[in-house]
Amino acid sequence: MYPLIRPLLFSFNAETAHLITLETLQLAYRLGLLPMFVKHPKDNPHKVMGLTFPNPVGLAAGLDKNGDHINALARLGFGFIEIGTVTPRPQEGNPKPRLFRLPEAQGIINRMGFNNHGVDALIENVKRADYRGILGINIGKNFDTPIEHAATDYLTGLRRVYTYASYVAINISSPNTKNLRQLQGNDELDALLTQLKTEQEKLADTHGKYVPLALKIAPDLNSEQIRQIATLLQRHRIDGVIATNTTLTRAGVEHLSQHAETGGLSGAPLRDKSTAVIRELAIALQGTLPIIGVGGILSGDDAAEKIHAGAALIQTYSGLIYRGPGLINECVKAIGNLHCGVE
Template sequence: MYSLIRPLLFSFNPETAHHITLDALQFVYRLGLLPLFVKHPVDNPHKVMGLTFPNSVGLAAGLDKNGDYIDALAALGFGFIEIGTVTPRAQEGNPKPRLFRLPEAQGIINRMGFNNHGVDALIENVKRANYRGILGINIGKNFDTPIEHAAADYLIGLRRVYTHASYVAINISSPNTKNLRQLQGSDELDALLTQLKAEQEKLADLHGKYVPLALKIAPDLDSEQIRQIATLLQRHRIDGVIATNTTLTRTGVEHLAQQTETGGLSGAPLRDRSTAVIRELATVLQGSLPIIGVGGILSGKDAAEKIHAGAALIQIYSGLIYRGPELINECVKAIGNSQRS
């Protein structure tokens, strides 16, 4: 079905196509017609970070930045949905165009820059949604908050979303907010995680509810950096790690005109790099905390490969653009089969 409408969607510029697709999905969902088009995957429940996931295939952050489409997206059969990245205050993001397809490589380059309506608007959307499944809320910092004060933005985000989220994702790995990735440095990360862990414990006492924290990291890290981050995650008792965000490298797409666009590359060209980071993390972590694997999953085989590399759950974004919602079911099945074999 999706393969029939994809040429039409690809005739629009990518950001317009994004809005058309999500609005159409919402429309069909509200008419109650979505079950005619999508087959719900068979449940394959997993307990991760103390939460029970009905299946291990989630929606990655950035597709529904404001939580406008939670119910419609959940109806596609995801085991969990991650919304955001949301910042304390609303911001426009980078000037358009800022989203580019690389169809020959099944890749996407984006430099969106955390365009979002702010955390309060997101919470209103979460309250309005009927979805009662696993909801991750991904938080970031405003572009104009100096990097030295980044922790203040993450603390605002954490406090505001805490009671509304099943888990909170801490995004320090977007390449499109100046200097953000500096927060992955040992000293900066140590300081940030100290404050976030203390706040999580305070909020858990206050609300009588423990909400796990997951750190989202970049694929552009060397082995030493991966080892340092993994050690800090363990030391600060962070509940999970999401690997990975988009890459600044252009390996595999050097020959394509769009590769000169500034921004993070996702989709198929990211797959092996992201899997390598997962594998290295898994080696250091030895199961002490779960890995959510994301990056370049365009088939069930890719999903199973992430699980084999050490991921407990997976997420998809670019694969949805190239393959449509059928990919969800295909990944759930492939993971189930690979776990049985």
């Protein structure tokens, strides 16, 4: 049904359509209507970061920032869900408009700026949810926390979400929080990972539960930066890496009227850039830790390409906007065929 509904959704501005979609999905879930329209993919278990994922296709962070819609989203057939990015304190994010569709290129530009209700509100939503599958919680820093004190926010976030998360994603790669990507620098990242790993070990001892950490990185890294990050991930025994966030480049969309909007570009224009980073990461890491591939997945073939490049799991977000929930099943099937040797 999604191809029939999409023109109506696209008649609204992008952020309004986003809210309408989530509220409609929530209503359909409460009324028990989702099974009529959504076919769950067959189980295709993958063990990654010590966790068993029922299938390798997840929801990327950003769609459900506050964990308001966990149950409904889970009913779409995802193998795992990542909520956030959440910050220690609530914040409104950047001024509107801040979300723009590029339909001709199947792309999206956003400069949301970590708009969220704060970590305490997210935790209350997680506690209310019935979902017991794999739940990633993506944490970031508040916009007004100086970059030299960013670790304080990440440590606060880690401590607060630790017992509620299957894994915790560390977002240092959003282009929409000033100076955030500086944390990907060699010295800055070394210092941050040192503190996060120490805190993870303390929390594991305190709670008797080991919760993996995954670092989310940008696509706008050169080969040397990718190798440096890979080295630090191995040195600090980080459990996974999510590649990638949105891009600041506008390659392939320069001719579109909204290409000059500031923010991160996702969707189809990001696909090749994200896959290239995954491929380089896979070579540098040599299987020492898993890669979660995200960026420009709008078909089963795109998902299979990410796995070919070295990803163990994939996530989608922008692809859902253009393709709808049928994309999930398509990706699960394509990855399953890949593992069975079917091209």
